[in-house]
Amino acid sequence: MSWSSFFPYLLVMAGVTYLIRMLPLTVFRKEIKSVFVKSFLHYVPYAVLGAMTFPDVLYSTGSLWTALVGLVVAIIMAWRGRSLLSVAIGACLAVAAAQAVMLLL
């Protein structure tokens, strides 16, 4: 793609994304007093990550079966409180193992 047609898109995409991230974080300075709003914001990260994980995780490897194997391993490891890195690696290894088994079958 030519640079002259590429740059306007780059600027628009980066600019919009930055403003969405920057404005709320910079404008909200005071501590929010409302118990409802505080509680709401406390639950946001878990709700966001939950909705982003399911059902997308099932389609992350191109095969429902290998994804299920990876998911089960990730859930068990995460439930036991393993670190982010070990859970991520464990899930990848489980998917790789499942793929190897499927190749052999």
Next chain:
Amino acid sequence: MNRLFLKGVKHGIPIALGYLSVSFTFGMKAVSDGLTWQQAVLISMTNVTSAGQFAGLPLMLAQASLIEAALTQFIINLRYALMGVSLSQKLDKTMTTLHRMAFSFCNTDEIFAVASSQPEKVGKGYLYGLMSTPWFGWALGTLLGAVAGQLLPEFFRTALGIAIYGMFLAIILPPARKEHPVRVVVVIAVALSLCFRYIPVLNQLSSGFVIIICAVAASTVGALLFPVKEGDA
């Protein structure tokens, strides 16, 4: 300051590794679709948003209108506004306006989640450390995918795809195990997300909107049923 920075860098390593796989895929796709490797890397260095970048790619290649490109980014990334408000409550006094403006450039889902899950308030040392490794991983993965994507056997590429979700699960499951309210909120968010994927008509909505609706609905129920007591949040 220095010690906190290093702590942030360390907390960013798993995020960076998760990003490597996702941005690798982005770099590979961008180049095979018609961008140069420099353009692919430049997008990753300035946008740092997986869903937004994957959605923006076909738009720029099809020479769509800039308004459409802007609107797409706005909808897909609107969830960051919600996270920005949430994280604004967690920042300590070292986060002056300028530092807030600098850090928010890299406030991704994962960085936000890790920063939020810290037991104490977070400041500039920690946050700059926390954003640096993932940003580097995101750019590096794009570069590798763009120049060498075709060399990696498919076997490894597909196995890497699940890394980012393993990370998400490692963030949400331990608190969900300990706290009943978090468990309820996660179950509601997941149930709604499944509805928006599999029920006809509902599944027409863009993924950016779906995440916002799920997050707002589940967090509202959580806040109504289980208000957080002072000092808990």
